[in-house]
Amino acid sequence: MTETELYRRTQLFAEMLGQACELGVWAFGPDKKLYMSTCPHEQEFQLFLRTGNCLDRALAEAETCPTTLLMDDPLGMFWLADFMRREDGSLQAVMMVGPMFDAVSSLKTIERSLRGMNLSVALTGLLIEQLKDVPVLSLNNIHQYAIMLHWCLTGQTMTAGDIRIMLRGGTALPTPRLTEGVDAAWDPDRSRLLEEQMLQCVREGRIDANPFGDSAASHGERDVYNLGDPLRENKDTVIIFTALCARAAIEGGLSPRTAKALEITYVRTIEQCTRTTDLITLNSKMLQDFIRRVHDARRTPGVSLPVQECMAYVQAHLTEPFTLANLACHVGYTEYYLTKKFQKETGTKLADYIRDARLEQARLQLETTRRSVRAISEEFQFGTPNYFSTAFSRRYGQSPAQYRAALGVGSAAKPQATQTEEE
Incomplete structure (x- = not known):
């Protein structure tokens, strides 16, 4: 992208934000020198931008951050930052968008923060009045402006999930x-x-x-x-x-x-x-x-839609007595073809996947509820408590009752219940 095209894009972007919601756009050099600003209260808001460390945090991320940054300052105002680079990759300028609030921010919170900055009463009152002009945007709109800013500066598209979010102080x-x-x-x-x-x-x-x-x-x-x-x-x-x-x-x-x-x-x-x-x-x-599931989905993008549908069906029907034939019918395959396809794409037998998914949810209920082992076994279609106990022991190295006891979790079962009844 030529410098002329880049300048034209950024100018158009700044004008559009100004017309849409009076949102300011800033450009700073690597030395923090202000090149340009469309913010209506430039002097006062530049004070917040600098004292809130958002500019410093943006510059600190310039070498390693490939996407737009979303930051907040001590007043709860949001700032976007992205980077204008030369052809050799060196930093030419930091583009900032802001300040902006979202619907959760309140003037009372702002007033408390301002009074903690040891400013004069007159200046505090002036700043409070000017902060009323800060645009209030939904987080979704903030994400959209971040995506637009990145495209203007790089010509590259990204999603809301690509935005790097930094809390105050970077932690x-x-x-x-x-x-x-x-x-x-x-x-x-x-x-x-x-x-x-x-x-x-x-x-x-x-x-x-x-x-x-x-x-x-x-x-x-x-x-x-x-x-x-x-x-x-x-x-x-x-x-x-x-x-x-x-x-x-x-x-x-x-x-x-x-x-x-x-x-x-x-x-x-x-x-x-x-x-x-x-x-x-x-x-x-x-x-x-x-x-973990998103990680696995990204790591194995070759998993076909029918297999994904199969997994979704299993997760949605863990407590129901379905068969492999039911599952195959749901995705439109024969049982033989589905089981072969599932194992080829996932490396796991379909029957094992179903059993392990049920065991995982059963384990979660052992940890987080007081339901009896028998009730959990019945809910997840293990047939008998003994079969549930055997399958659970093979996977986790302990029986359900032992696993729960090791966690110190009590059971809803009656005290006089025998070990056989519990497992």
């Missing part, structure tokens, strides 16, 4: 754990960004990344509705996050049917949880499951 911030009956302080800006970073891990199938520490396991702060039923509120929060993970997985390349089937399976298990601590465990495992 993830811990969120309060779910606690029964306790209303912990909640920062919606940070919580939302943490959630989005988790969803991006799902989209990318990043099984080797754990940028959240223990916060991933505890994610799912409930909205403080004060309805008098903390467990119900926590369940609703985890259900919503499960739906978001399913959508992110689809964006990452997982079959829509598979993602929806997983969502339904996890929602059913969520409803059977009786303690908030079980929800925390389940939420973490659900997140990791979606990440």
Whole structure:
């Protein structure tokens, strides 16, 4: 792309954003010198851009970041950054778009942040008035502008899942754990960004990344509705996050049917949880499951649509007594052809896949519910508790009762139940 074409594109992009929502576009050199700005409050907002470290963070990522950055500053304002490069690949300029808010940001939060900056009363009042002019955009619109910015600068297309999201300071911030009956302080800006970073891990199938520490396991702060039923509120929060993970997985390349089937399976298990601590465990495992499945889908793109449909059917009917003939009929193949095709593409026998999928969900219920082993065995179509125990032991090295005891999880079975009845 010639410099003339690049200039024309960026100018048109800046004019379009200005007309659409009065969103400012900035260009800084590698030395942080301001080349141009279309922001209506240039001097004041440049102060936030610099003191909030967004410009420094963008420059620090310039050599390694191939896509647009989405960052926030201490006031909860969002900024986009992408890079204009010379033909030799060296950095020519950093293009910034912002500031902008999303619907969760509030003036009260902004006022508290401003008053903590030790500014004069007059300047604080002026800035608050000017911040009212900052565009309020949905996260989806912010993603679209990021995609447009990247195309303007590089001529390359990308998706929302390619956007690199950076929390303040470049590190993830811990969120309060779910606690029964306790209303912990909640920062919606940070919580939302943490959630989005988790969803991006799902989209990318990043099984080797754990940028959240223990916060991933505890994610799912409930909205403080004060309805008098903390467990119900926590369940609703985890259900919503499960739906978001399913959508992110689809964006990452997982079959829509598979993602929806997983969502339904996890929602059913969520409803059977009786303690908030079980929800925390389940939420973490659900997140990791979606990440792993997207990773596997990207690693084996040769898996055909019929095989993906087969997997989705299995996930959606784990608790139902279907046969291989039923499954073959669903995807339009003969049983013989489907089983051969499935094993060739996945390296696993179809019958083994079905059994292992049921065992995995049964194991999850052993960890996160108080249902008896017998009830779980019956729900997942293992025929008898003894067969379930044998299959479970072969896969996990312990019987269901031993596995649950090792976790310190109690059972809903009566105390006088015998070992045979339990397993």
